[in-house]
Amino acid sequence: MNGFTPLSLWIIIIGLALGSFGLRFAFIGFMGGRAMPAWLMRHLRYTAVAIIPALVAPLVIWPAPTGGETSLPHLAVAALTFAVGYLTRNVLWALLAGAGGFLALFFLAG
Amino acid sequence: MAITTTKSAFWKGLRDSVPFLLVSGPFGLLFGVLAAEAGLNVLEAWTFSMAVFAGSAQFTALQLLQENTPLLIVLVSALAVNLRVAMYSASLTPYLGDAPLWQRACAAYLTVDQSYALSIVKFEDEPQMTTPQRMAYFFGTNGVVAPGWMIATVTGALVGAQIPDSWGLDFVLPLAFLAMTGPMLRTPAHMVACFVAIATALPATLLPYNLGLIVAGVAGMMAGAQAELWFERASARRNASQETRQ
Numbered sequence: 001m002n003g004f005t006p007l008s009l010w011i012i013i014i015g016l017a018l019g020s021f022g023l024r025f026a027f028i029g030f031m032g033g034r035a036m037p038a039w040l041m042r043h044l045r046y047t048a049v050a051i052i053p054a055l056v057a058p059l060v061i062w063p064a065p066t067g068g069e070t071s072l073p074h075l076a077v078a079a080l081t082f083a084v085g086y087l088t089r090n091v092l093w094a095l096l097a098g099a100g101g102f103l104a105l106f107f108l109a110g
Numbered sequence: 111m112a113i114t115t116t117k118s119a120f121w122k123g124l125r126d127s128v129p130f131l132l133v134s135g136p137f138g139l140l141f142g143v144l145a146a147e148a149g150l151n152v153l154e155a156w157t158f159s160m161a162v163f164a165g166s167a168q169f170t171a172l173q174l175l176q177e178n179t180p181l182l183i184v185l186v187s188a189l190a191v192n193l194r195v196a197m198y199s200a201s202l203t204p205y206l207g208d209a210p211l212w213q214r215a216c217a218a219y220l221t222v223d224q225s226y227a228l229s230i231v232k233f234e235d236e237p238q239m240t241t242p243q244r245m246a247y248f249f250g251t252n253g254v255v256a257p258g259w260m261i262a263t264v265t266g267a268l269v270g271a272q273i274p275d276s277w278g279l280d281f282v283l284p285l286a287f288l289a290m291t292g293p294m295l296r297t298p299a300h301m302v303a304c305f306v307a308i309a310t311a312l313p314a315t316l317l318p319y320n321l322g323l324i325v326a327g328v329a330g331m332m333a334g335a336q337a338e339l340w341f342e343r344a345s346a347r348r349n350a351s352q353e354t355r356q
Contacts, residue, residue, distance in 0.1 A: 004175045004176070004178070006154075008175065008181055009150065009154060009175065011181055012171050012175060012181060012184055012185065012188075013154075013157060013158050013161055013162065014161070015181075015185045016161075016162045016164075016167060016168070016171055016185065016188055016189070017161035017162050019185065019188075019189045019192075020162055020163070020164045020167060020189065020192050020195070021218060021219060023189065023192060023193065023195050023196040023199070024195045024196070024198070024199050024218040024219065024221040025199070025214075025215060025218035026196055026199060026200075027196065027199040027200040027202075027203050028199045028200075028202055028203050028206060028207060028214050028217060028218055028221075029211070029214055029215065029218060039335070041197065041200065042335040042338055042339070043331045043332065043334075043335045044193060044194065044196060044197035044200075044331075045197065045334065045335070045338070046299070046300065046303040046330060046331045046333075046334030046335060046338075047190065047191075047193040047194045047197070047327070047331055048166075048191070048193075048194045048294055049291065049294050049295060049300045049303045049304045049307075049330070049334065050303045050304065050306070050307040050326070050327045050328075050329070050330025050331045050333075050334060051187075051190050051191045051193075051307065051323070051326075051327035051330070051331075052166065052191065052287050052290065052291055052294075053291055053304045053307045053308050053311070053330070054307040054308065054310065054311035054314075054322075054323055054326035054327045054330060055170060055173070055187075055191070055287065055311075055323055056284045056287045056288055056291070057307075057308040057311045057312055058311060058312060058315045058322075059173075059281075059283065059284040060284050060288075061312060063280070063281050063284075064278075064280035064281065065278030065280055065281050074281060077281075077285065078284060078285065078288055081285050081288045081289050081292075082288040082289075082291060082292050083292070084289075084292065085288065085289050085290070085291065085292020085293050086292035086293070086295060087292075088292075088293075089292075089293045090293060091133050091289055091290055091292075091293055092132055092133060094288070094289030094290075094292050094293070095133070095136055095286065095289045097289075098282075098285035098286065098288065098289050099285075101285070102281065102282060102285060105278065105281070106277060106278065109278065
C-alpha cells in the first residue's frame with residue numbers, strides 16, 4: 001500500500017458509500033415535491049466545474065510522472081485534452097485526444 | 111415514439127443509455143487500473159465501485175489517500191466532488207417523488223451523470239408519462255451502464271497490477287478529469303467558476319492536509335453563483351433598455 005492502511009481504505013469506502021447515498025437520497029427521499037431554495041441550487045450548479053478543475057490544476061502543473069517538475073509536454077497534452085472536450089462538447093472525443101496525447105508522452109519519455 | 115407501457119419505458123431507457131457505455135467503460139477500467147496501482151486488490155476495487163458508485167468521487171478519494179491526507183479531509187473532498195448529485199436528486203424529485211420509498215431509495219443509489227442527463231430530458235419532453243413509467247425509464251438507463259461500470263472496474267484491477275510504474279499512468283487521471291470538464295463549461299458563469307477554482311487551487315496547495323482542494327472548490331462555487339446573478343442582471347438591464355428604446 002502506498003502510505004495508507006487497509007483500515008483507512010475501508011473507512012473511506014464505507015464513509016463515501018453512506019455519504020454519496022445520503023447526498024442522492026436527501027432530496028428525492030425527504031423533500032417530497034417541495035422546491036429548493038434558489039441560492040442553494042445556484043451554488044450546487046457550480047460544484048463540478050469548480051472542484052474538478054481545482055483537483056486537476058496542481059496535478060497538471062506539477063505532474064507526478066516527472067516527480068512534480070513542471071513539464072511542457074505534459075502541459076501541452078493537458079491543454080489539448082481540455083480544448084477538444086470544450087470544442088466538441090463530447091467527453092468521448094476528449095478522452096480519445098487525451099489517450100493519443102498520453103501515448104505520445106509515453107513514447108517521448110522512451 | 112411515445113412510451114405506452116412500463117415495460118417499454120424500461121427498454122427505451124436501456125437503449126438510450128447504450129452509447130454511454132463508451133464513456134463509463136473506459137472510466138471504470140481506469141479506476142480499476144489506478145486502484146490496483148495504489149495497492150488495492152480486486153475485491154477492494156470492486157467493493158469501492160459497487161458501494162460508492164460515483165466515478166469522480168472515487169478518483170478523488172484514491173488520489174488523496176495516496177497523498178497521506180487525513181481521512182476526514184479525504185471524505186469531505188470526495189463528497190464535495192459529488193455534491194452535484196444532490197442537485198440531480200433535487201431536480202428529479204418533482205418527477206419521481208410520488209414513487210414508493212424503496213423505489214426512491216434504489217433511484218437515489220443509481221443517480222449518476224448519465225441516468226440524470228437522459229431522464230431529465232425525457233421527463234421534460236414527455237410530461238404525460240406516469241410515475242411508474244418514469245421510474246422504469248430511469249432504471250432502464252442504468253440497466254447496462256451500472257453492470258458495465260462494475261465489470262470495467264474489475265477488469266482494470268486485474269490488468270492494473272501488471273502495469274509498471276514507468277508508464278506514468280498517474281497522469282491519466284488529470285487527463286480523464288480534463289476530458290470531463292471541457293463539455294461542462296456551458297455558460298460564462300461556468301467558466302468563471304472554473305477559472306477562480308484553478309486560480310485559487312494553485313497557491314492553496316501550500317495549505318496543509320490537502321485543504322486547498324476544498325477551499326478552491328468553495329471559492330469556485332461562490333464565484334460561479336455570483337457570476338450567474340451578475341450575468342442575469344446584466345442581460346435584464348440590456349432587455350429593459352432595448353424596450354424603452356422601441
